[in-house]
Amino acid sequence: MFLSTKSEPIRVLVTGAAGQIAYSLLYSIAKGDVFGKDQPIILLLLDITPMLTVLNGVVMELQDCALPLLREIIPTDQEEVAFKDLDVAILVGSMPRRDGMERKDLLKANVKIFQSQGTALEKFAKKTVKVLVVGNPANTNCLIAAKCAPSIPKENFSCLTRLDHNRARSQVAMRCGVPATQVKNVIIWGNHSSTQYPDVHHCLVNISGSEVPCYDAVKDDAWLQGDFISQRGAAVIKARKLSSAMSAAKAICDHMRDIWSGTPEGEFTSMGVYSTGNSYGVQKDLIYSFPVHIKDKSFKIVDGLPINDFSRSKMDATAAELIEERDTALAFLDL
Template identity: 80%
Template sequence: MAEPLKVLVTGAAGQIAYSLLYGIAKGDVFGKDQALVLVLLDITPMLSVLEGVVMELQDCALPLLREVIPTDKEEVAFKDIDAAVLVGSMPRKEGMERKDLLKANVKIFKSQGAALDKYAKKTVKVLVVGNPANTNCLIACKSAPSIPKENFSCLTRLDHNRARSQVAIRVGVPSDDVKNVIIWGNHSSTQYPDVCHAKVKVQGKVCGAYEAVKNDAWLKAEFITTVQQRGAAVIKARKLSSAMSAAKAICDHMRDIWFGTPEGEFISMGVISDGNSYDVPEGLIYSFPVVIKNKEWKIVEGLPINDFSREKMDATAKELVDERDTALEFIGSV
């Protein structure tokens, strides 16, 4: 069995982590023969809850799990880690302006970025889940200058999975028969779920999503808003956020980083823009279609972009520019 990987999950006492940790610990992410050490970070008042999570992980009797380390200290949590899933963030509270939310999260992710820089392996792969995920990822990345910026990504796989599922339900096929949907931009209500390049397998024949769905009006309106607003719809129905599907998406995202994307398929993830892909401004963490090989992602280039898509891609980029500029105003003051 391979030497243990050290994997950090922050916000580890929360409900997303509660759904996530079992999947990681039983081998769904890093492989069925990969031993693991799990590090669980949360704030001090949550340590007693963390102890309960540790007991449950122990009681699962999972053969891959070598050790579980609960902590409220960044110097312990980030020490020599191979992978980090940064779930914990300041949630938006009633009466809180988006600017207030950004300021609170700049403080968290500046500190965690600095801890990554100081304590983690330089090869660490960092996935930011806590919202606003794209901008939190950017702050962590900027605060860890000794770690390659390509090692940072944010989660838009949940939106990607939602888009696949909506098309699959509409056509009446398994979700695995829908491939190459794209989430462009921000993990927010401005994101653009794009099926212009998607492929759907219907009765043994592979065709485009528009041909498979046979309802252009639905694909250009209701489909997009359903994906954009799905998180809010789940909260309205459950009175809690989408923890199960978020945990599944995290597992999908990290597994693809570790093992690569299947030949001929691409997935969506928020990565740093160099300014050369699809006219997205340089320095944004923006969701693109990517392929992954040998733990390195590459943006899928050259996809034709129609006017409808261009408008939506630019709108979500504008929101990200505004978020970035606001966050960078705060970064020196926290």
């Protein structure tokens, strides 16, 4: 059976393309799981020069998959090649935190990377490009990239908190003995860091056909306000001795699929997006994770949800960390 499509190919960039997350991600993008089963893809794969040999191996594997939607693969270490006429940029590569590295040193190294990539977006990409920042510290890296691409709308930039969103859904589902698909409207507020706040005060669990508030379904307030909120990412790294590449790749696919195709009616997801200062008391000029609806490739923050004192304190704490990160990073920005 021959696959016939009338769509023009879209140009999709993945940075850090020789790395672990990309290795788990590229097949799903190339086979149509993200942008649709009739959407041809041109993959642009960017990595640093020492990784080009590894990247060429990834290219050979993608070619050997014989995927009908994959029209072209362009591996490169040159930003002017990688960012040319992009429809989608998935910025996975970043400087990882090394032993003994201060957070300000990590921010300084990543400001240099994301200033360069934001400038490349400004110079070479389409103004309609959708940009997802994955590399940590993702929120602040996303803000730097957006500031360095002033002609691309701020709402075209987002950072990944979908892994945390998926994790929260799954943990609630396991507690309730239902599939994760039966849990909706969890919220990740704030920074993709240890201060992030997974909030289930607006979450509903479908049990035997009835939607039950999460607190009533779980029946363990101490867990929901304690261990549930604590970071699981560190536990994965400790167990695997590697980062959570498979679940991160799945979350990237979910995030981009929702941007491309929209969120279901009556449901919202979590994304780090630009704060205009008009939602939930979050200061302007931060990339902060909010609950969002997505339609026609545009997001809208879900406003007006009631916030109790427990949630307010958590939301403010993660905002304070983001303000500190932003101000430290901007001091390194060479504009």
